[in-house]
Amino acid sequence: MSRILVGVKRVVDYAVKVRVNPEKTGVVTQGVKHSMNPFDEIAVEEAVKMKEKKLASEVIAVSIGPSQSQEVIRTALAMGADRGIHVEVSGKEYDLLQPIHVSKILAKLALEEKADLVILGKQAIDDDCNQTAQMTAAVLDWPQGTFCNKIEKTDAGLTITREIDGGLETIKTKVPAVLSADLRLNTPRYATLPNIMKAKKKPLKKVGASDLGVDTNPRIDIISVEDPPVRQAGAIVPDVDALVSKLKEGGHC
């Protein structure tokens, strides 16, 4: 029976129309709806399913970020995770936190908690890095199974179906391992209200990054964040011939 560590990141909700802040250091987050990174929801769902199938004994949800990150841990607990760990990183340090820091923290926790599996989302919808799972596997020197479409337990370990450009790829891996969830792995349940109530009573531990011996000092600086260029206004052409010649001019056909 294995213990699963899942990463849950608090991100600006997918439905929010993001705006660059006046200082041009990032997007406006104040007063903006946040929720759990959708790929992390899939990771939690997979871990909880494995627990329900008795393939895992415990699911631990980890979030790294400011105090509000506890909200997404609570959501994970309401979905069925057993306990939570909040690694508090805030302010400028959090603004500049990179996958390398996150993966070191996760690796440290995986060892401390004696996890057999780490399941993460394939990417976070805010910075779209798609690096954390891979780096975590590297730090731990564990095998990795990324972009999971299907995860099956076998005697030897896991059989994983991965989403790749050309289609699906099946690999086998031993545990412990680090996995990342792709969109079609499952349909995450939503937390019901009674479970949200119950989650309030589940244990949630708070630690600092330095307690784990991970240095989160920023190594980068943000020079400027800009809105994407506004689309140029179109022009109305009188007929199809004019359209075709315009397209040719622009080298479009």
Next chain:
Amino acid sequence: MFKVIEKVAPSNKTKYLLRLYATAAPKTSSNPKREVKKPQENASFMANIFRGSLASTQVFPYPDVLTEEEKELTASLIDPFERFFREVNNAARNDENSQIDEETLNQLWELGAFSIQVPNDFGGLGLNNTQYGRLCQIVGANDLGLGITIGAHQSIGFKGILLYGTPEQKAKYLPQVSTEKVYAAFALTEPSAGSDAGSIKCRAVKSADGKHYILNGSKIWISNGGIADIMTVFAQTEMTDPNTGEKKDKVTAFIVERGFGGVTNGAPEKKMGIKASNTAEVYFEDVKIPIENVLGQEGEGFKVAMNILNNGRFGMGATLSGTMKHCIAKAVEHCNNRTQFGKKLKDYKGIQEKIAQMSLIQYATESMAFQISQNMDAGSQDYHLEAAISKIFASEAAWYVCDESIQILGGMGFMRETGLERVMRDLRIFRIFEGTNDILRLFVALTGIQYAGSHLKELQRAFKNPAANLGLIFKEASRRAASSVGIGGTDLSPFVAPQLTATAKDAAECIDMFGQTVESLLVKYGKNIINEQNVLNRLADAAIDIYSMVVTLSRSTRAVNEKLETAEHELELTKAWCYQANERCRTNLKHATSGGHVNFYKDLSKVAETVLENGGVKTTNIVG
């Protein structure tokens, strides 16, 4: 002048009529003798303006009863609730099928939506009225038919057990209705007893050994009537007056299980709207109810029924404020995109006026609902007038807003796939059930007048023995003096943000005029005021406008004090709303007393009598 007041003290006849009108609980004691001695103190802002006095505690400052932890919890519930409606429920399909499918209902049970206010120990979510109201908004924005399914269950179906249940009744029934997928219903209405709920004919007779009641009769239009296994049922029972030995029928409330036997129901009614909700007749034939299933005291059933309805009324305001938000969003989306005559609809002043009016009335509705819910959560017992007003206001506001949304969408609004025609159909019932708006208007006016009357009565007694009551007399005398010279009077300015001083002055003048109008009506009509429905309706409308002004003044002041990002907008909403409410209120008060209108009401009665007698319109066709 106090001679007149003698006529005002509610006679038994008046009280009886009042009770009939009141599909809402009369707050005053049922013992007229005691009442004349000491008018009940009442913290209700609305009740007090009827006697020209300001009781500000329930309106200013705008209440804020949730703890930080409760606010956080509420916020965490919103997402899963919205998600259910986005991902699982399909309002159009429920409407089309005239039912909610099994799988959706199962998920709704799992979501916890059927037992939002049941204490945790019994398997519910244990939320308070304000938190419930917040979730109701989400329901209202998405599916009113489903809203009635869960509302008839918990807001009225088993609410009586929460309010009046014995520990044994709670332990037995609350877990069932919270987690065991057992539906509840509230069965009051009968074919011959709708608004006049006191005249029900269902009868329960106590067995010789006193261990059972045997219930017979039938109920009509019971929400969840076809699916409920537990019902709160009201029936006449024979009671003996312990003093006189006189036998009298009085209503008693019962918890009836379908499993008792003898409970059957009719086919689901085919309806204009809220089709997703089951409505059915329910029949009781020699149903054997154990004595321990009496809910509340024997003979106190009418009070039980009215308090259940009162207790749930704010929920309708909260729900419909959500519905309005949805309608406004639809209209806004359309007029931001649609171009006619070379411009976006949003750029036309006519369209802008519509959007603004819809927003104003939504703001007022929401402000009422959450002021009432929070007063209730703070332990107030004096919210009945306000709750009745919020029900009237919300149901009419939502109708107006949905209608205007459809208008803004033009032909698109009329199309089924837009989804607004369903909302319009669903909304119609809200002005009819849980007390028709007409009856509630009479209730508001008459309850307030009765309260004012009992206070004037007290004043009259004070004059009989001035030595003992000089304080009261002086207080009253100075109040009158102040208002007659136009100074002093009511002053709301200390309660509102400085930007609202002028608006608050208008509202305060309305309050003063209102008190004076009530007094002059009492002088003019005495207890016969009960028959002057035209006048009572104007008075009720004036009361509604006053309440709407005060709640918006209060809420926007809160926004300013808390430096909310929306404060500026809320001030604009309040000023624009109050500008109109103030004018309407003055007009209604004038129409309640002016000689011209007295004649106009007579003319209306004459027209109506002619048409009624004729069996329809009575004019000569222009072309034969």
